[in-house]
Amino acid sequence: MGIYLAVYNVFQLIGWLTIVSLVIFYAPFTLEVYSVPIIRLTVIIFQNLMGLEILHSLLRLTPSPLATTFMQVGGRICFVWGCMELEPKAAAATPLLLAWSSAEVIRYSHYLFASLGTPTPKFMLWLRYSAFIVLCPMGIFSEILWWYAAFPIIEKCCPRVYSIEMPNAYNFAFDYLIMLKISLPLTYIIGFPYIYKYMLTQRTRKIKED
Template identity: 45%
Template sequence: MKAYLLLYNFSQLLCNGSLFIFCLLYGPILFYNNPKVELIFKFSQTFMILEIVHSLIKISPSPFIPTLMQVISRVWVVFGVMDLARDSFWIFMVGLMWSMAEIIRYSHYIAMLFKKTPKSLLWARYSGFIILYPVGVFSELRVLYDAYPVIERCCPRVFSFEMPNEWNISFDYMYAIWIMAIPGYVFGFPFLYSYMLSQRKRKLSKLD
């Protein structure tokens, strides 16, 4: 199991390290319109679904509910929003914030597997999010804001379907954003942020 977790965490570290380098190389204008960047974005976030399984079967210390919330949110942003606002500056900011946070997180996980976590890495793991997480969430919302005119104009063609159809159900993507995604940010962000602050207090107390 250690070998599997090492492979998974190293793969994610490689993906997010590449994403960070692409942020520096391409800048905000050309960033998401590069096929390699889009591929890494979608692969790494889809790959994160495994972390839900890791938490569920207890091979990871990450708690299930916060992990589920974060992964679902990211997969939705990548597949349900970014493609509708490909020229948004804020996609670059999402990539920058996510990649920096994940480079720290996966480096920490790898160090934990070897039971050799430097104090500086432990501090970065439980302090970096203080800036990276709120800026990342704000950037995600700005991407959604930039994508919203496309969603509004193109519904029901974008991720929506109307009756009659063979399943006899209808789904309005724009309506779903208002009743699920927006409340998810309003209530989910304070929950996750306060959880991480409590984790920070507990983990960094060991450095004293």
Template identity: 45%
Template sequence: MSRVFLIWAVKHSVKEVQNEDSVFLFVIAWTITEIIRYSFYTVSLLNHLPYIIKWARYTLFIVLYPMGVTGELLTIYAALPFVRQAGLYSISLPNKYNFSFDYYAFLTLVMISYIPLFPQLYFHTIHQRRKVLSRTEEHEKFD
């Protein structure tokens, strides 16, 4: 979901951030991650999973995940002044629906949500890595 959000609701919608280095940062992290992920899935379906692909799937995220998150946050941050100035996707009162929405505040809340969510997801993945790779190493000892 964050990828759709970042690509459409931030990068596509705020033309001024499209050439930011932060966009390059998260796109590179996402690209490498997907190449590894789908290589892992493909060779798993073929019942021939080389250890290097399993290792890459459960190790390279250590660098790629923070790199992607950094790029995402920097891109949102770069978009904030343009969102505020243009009032992008914002709805102000009064209106016939008696509803308001401030996209600037929403983006700020999205950025703040990374504080509790990122460590939780990152350490869950570290735990998964430990579990999967230690199981592989134990099997190799007996083979």
């Protein structure tokens, strides 16, 4: 499994390095960098591929807690398909993708060393457990701005997207927009502090170990 994880981490590292490079290249020309086809496609590929990390955690291939991994990875995939793909033209794309890709380049670099059984360099270890202090709030704030800009557009152009209407064989109805109105405040009010506290705890423990 060490070889599999090393290959996975190399592939993701290359992918997110590509994304951060493309965003930096296109940012001077447009605020809506996610609407650039090559950026959009690359984000979709590597963000969806990240879903394997939930399986890695479930099968104990990695030490990451399942609940935290599911919240972080599942939340990001849902954000891509539930917001970014429905409204790709958002000015918040640049800071969001810079925060995401910078964090992933650091994370997968650290994971690569671990999967190869090689000690992580001290500067990389410090970045792994310190950069999130800035990048995490930057990403969350950008997500909130994107939702705020996208929601009225989604509501107007595709109000029934991802929804299930009655009648149907299962006698079940689901309204995606209503779900968002209820769940989004809870997600950011409850989910963000939980994940941020977990990462701060990890930082304290790792720095003491080092």
